[in-house]
Amino acid sequence: MSAALLEVRDLRVELKRGKQQLTALDGISFAIAPGEVLGVVGESGAGKSLTGAAIIDLLVPPLKRTGGEIVLSGRHLDALSREDMRKVRGRRIGFIAQDPMTSLNPVLTIGQQLVDTIVTHLPVSKEEARQRAVRWIARVGLSDPARRLDQYPHQLSGGMRQRVVIALALCAEPELVIADEPTTALDVSVQAHVLQVLRDLHEETGVAVMLITHDLGVIAKMADRVAVLYAGRVAEIGPTSEVLRTPRHPYTSGLMRATVAPGLDRKALDPIPGSMPNLSSIPPGCAFNPRCARATAECRSQRPPLVDYRDGAGKHACFHPLEDGR
Amino acid sequence: MLAYASGRLVQTVLVLVIISFIGFLLVSNLGDPLASLLTADSTAADRAAMIKALHLDEPITTRFLSFFGGLLQGDFGISYRSHEPVAKLIAERLPATVELALASLFITLLVAVPAGVHCGVHPRSALAKAIMFGSIAGVTLPNFVVGIALIGIFSVKLGWLPSFGRGQVVDLGFWRTGLLTASGLKAIILPAIALSTFQVALVIRLIRTQLMEVGLSDHVRFARARGLTDNRIWYVYALRNTLLPVVTMLGLQLGNIIAFSVVTENVFAWPGLGSLFLQSIQAADMPVISIYLILIGAMFMVINLFVELSYPLIDPRVLRRKA
Numbered sequence: 001m002s003a004a005l006l007e008v009r010d011l012r013v014e015l016k017r018g019k020q021q022l023t024a025l026d027g028i029s030f031a032i033a034p035g036e037v038l039g040v041v042g043e044s045g046a047g048k049s050l051t052g053a054a055i056i057d058l059l060v061p062p063l064k065r066t067g068g069e070i071v072l073s074g075r076h077l078d079a080l081s082r083e084d085m086r087k088v089r090g091r092r093i094g095f096i097a098q099d100p101m102t103s104l105n106p107v108l109t110i111g112q113q114l115v116d117t118i119v120t121h122l123p124v125s126k127e128e129a130r131q132r133a134v135r136w137i138a139r140v141g142l143s144d145p146a147r148r149l150d151q152y153p154h155q156l157s158g159g160m161r162q163r164v165v166i167a168l169a170l171c172a173e174p175e176l177v178i179a180d181e182p183t184t185a186l187d188v189s190v191q192a193h194v195l196q197v198l199r200d201l202h203e204e205t206g207v208a209v210m211l212i213t214h215d216l217g218v219i220a221k222m223a224d225r226v227a228v229l230y231a232g233r234v235a236e237i238g239p240t241s242e243v244l245r246t247p248r249h250p251y252t253s254g255l256m257r258a259t260v261a262p263g264l265d266r267k268a269l270d271p272i273p274g275s276m277p278n279l280s281s282i283p284p285g286c287a288f289n290p291r292c293a294r295a296t297a298e299c300r301s302q303r304p305p306l307v308d309y310r311d312g313a314g315k316h317a318c319f320h321p322l323e324d325g326r
Numbered sequence: 327m328l329a330y331a332s333g334r335l336v337q338t339v340l341v342l343v344i345i346s347f348i349g350f351l352l353v354s355n356l357g358d359p360l361a362s363l364l365t366a367d368s369t370a371a372d373r374a375a376m377i378k379a380l381h382l383d384e385p386i387t388t389r390f391l392s393f394f395g396g397l398l399q400g401d402f403g404i405s406y407r408s409h410e411p412v413a414k415l416i417a418e419r420l421p422a423t424v425e426l427a428l429a430s431l432f433i434t435l436l437v438a439v440p441a442g443v444h445c446g447v448h449p450r451s452a453l454a455k456a457i458m459f460g461s462i463a464g465v466t467l468p469n470f471v472v473g474i475a476l477i478g479i480f481s482v483k484l485g486w487l488p489s490f491g492r493g494q495v496v497d498l499g500f501w502r503t504g505l506l507t508a509s510g511l512k513a514i515i516l517p518a519i520a521l522s523t524f525q526v527a528l529v530i531r532l533i534r535t536q537l538m539e540v541g542l543s544d545h546v547r548f549a550r551a552r553g554l555t556d557n558r559i560w561y562v563y564a565l566r567n568t569l570l571p572v573v574t575m576l577g578l579q580l581g582n583i584i585a586f587s588v589v590t591e592n593v594f595a596w597p598g599l600g601s602l603f604l605q606s607i608q609a610a611d612m613p614v615i616s617i618y619l620i621l622i623g624a625m626f627m628v629i630n631l632f633v634e635l636s637y638p639l640i641d642p643r644v645l646r647r648k649a
Contacts, residue, residue, distance in 0.1 A: 086553050086556075089550070090554075097544060105545045106643060107641050108562075108563065169551075172553070
């Protein structure tokens with residue numbers, strides 16, 4: 001895995017609540033190869049968005065990264081100064097924000113926001129940046145791009161704004177883009193268009209994507225590999241087709257069975273019993289053990305390590321993995 | 327934009343007419359112009375002539391119309407006290423007050439914007455805490471106390487700056503300015519600072535609160551995720567979003583400074599409108615008082631008009647909300 005574009009090792013994020021020190025991310029490890037799409041799934045609160053924010057150092061206090069390594073093309077991001085980290089954001093790692101309705105500055109034009117981002121990172125003139133901005137607007141599929149530059153966010157619809165957000169994330173030509181639930185805030189009919197734009201740009205530019213979502217359907221369509229998070233830990237990671245067809249971790253399998261998919265009758269819907277624990281009450285051993293039918297005494301006392309299966313194509317953290325995905 | 331601007335303009339004119347009417351009622355109902363203007367030895371014929379000259383025998387509507395027509399032509403009536411035209415009295419004093427107000431506004435912006443941004447961006451830094459502590463003093467200390475303290479330090483102890491008057495003025499024909507001479511500039515510093523202390527404290531607090539809120543917004547977070555520099559984020563991306571309330575408040579405060587700089591003008595013996603107003607009240611000089619009130623009302627309205635016209639430039643969503 002030395003050829004990885006981004007490598008995250010043993011990432012820890014903690015927060016202080018009162019006198020309690022709580023662990024939000026507990027030893028997250030994964031890697032993204034150049035040009036790859038890594039899906040990151042899990043329930044709300046599993047730590048998906050936190051992982052993304054921790055990588056680009058955008059954690060909001062009291063959340064704090066307290067350990068682990070983040071390496072981008074051989075460069076340790078975890079040791080960078082504030083100013084050096086700023087230069088990485090946007091230029092090396094783009095970020096697609098979740099809610100297009102609130103993520104664009106309401107009092108600046110689309111063009112100003114694009115041009116600002118471009119000239120911050122690339123050695124081009126304002127005029128050149130403006131021309132690039134026009135091209136980016138066209139690339140994300142908005143009509144009449146030259147006129148769009150002078151419009152304000154409130155003059156665009158939600159789907160159009162999310163396209164602008166994507167253009168903003170990619171306009172300084174990063175090698176990796178972190179897409180934090182890019183379609184969650186959109187209407188279903190618009191979601192497909194926005195995903196298509198993201199996919200087209202991924203194919204055109206070769207940018208690697210870390211796609212954070214709770215939607216397994218989106219993962220199935222977009223991701224080469226998928227990481228399943230649970231309670232701030234990686235439950236399972238591997239090639240998407242492999243993980244979705246024959247999940248090893250009981251949690252992944254539970255997620256699959258709880259997913260609403262067209263063509264399934266009502267009986268097939270099978271929610272996972274219980275709910276994900278609070279940060280303050282993560283059980284000892286495997287975090288999933290209270291909800292797991294296969295849990296044993298070992299699961300309740302020891303935390304299962306992330307181990308390889310199938311010659312390292314994938315990894316899971318389970319003492320009693322499923323063999324046939326059931 | 328045009329509809330928005332003309333809407334504001336019509337509103338402003340309407341309010342101005344109403345203010346004029348109230349001013350007119352003051353002159354026509356308070357005090358006795360004849361007692362003030364006629365001398366002790368004047369005859370009944372003099373009296374009748376004076377009534378005729380002042381149109382006191384005509385119905386109230388006619389008198390208001392001629393009063394209002396006079397206002398439009400710059401005929402503001404005659405002072406009961408000095409028997410001079412009110413227009414002349416005001417024209418002599420207005421430049422001093424306006425210059426003082428603008429100078430204090432300038433100081434306010436110069437000090438309060440960077441200080442407010444610093445406090446909003448680093449609310450927990452030692453400097454921010456010191457600024458906030460100082461701003462409590464700024465809000466609570468009355469202007470005249472600040473003025474006296476400034477005189478005590480910079481005029482009496484150090485002798486750097488004059489403690490009273492306007493220094494030398496230059497007559498531009500329509501305006502007598504103290505801003506073009508060294509002594510005039512020196513003279514305006516202390517009163518302008520004294521007058522601005524309250525504003526500075528208020529604006530710092532306003533910007534700080536607004537910025538702290540905007541700093542948590544998604545769009546600032548996204549701007550940071552794109553690697554924009556801190557200066558760009560705070561001074562352009564965040565500050566722009568706090569300007570509506572700040573500009574509104576600055577407009578009101580500018581009106582306030584012009585209207586009620588009375589106390590500060592007195593402390594520094596500044597020859598402005600404030601001291602004229604005080605003298606007129608003592609002499610029950612109704613024409614001057616009412617014209618002063620109308621003028622102040624007009625200034626408030628005009629400043630407010632400009633403030634409202636600036637809204638769409640600051641935040642384009644204003645136009646949509648109105649439409």
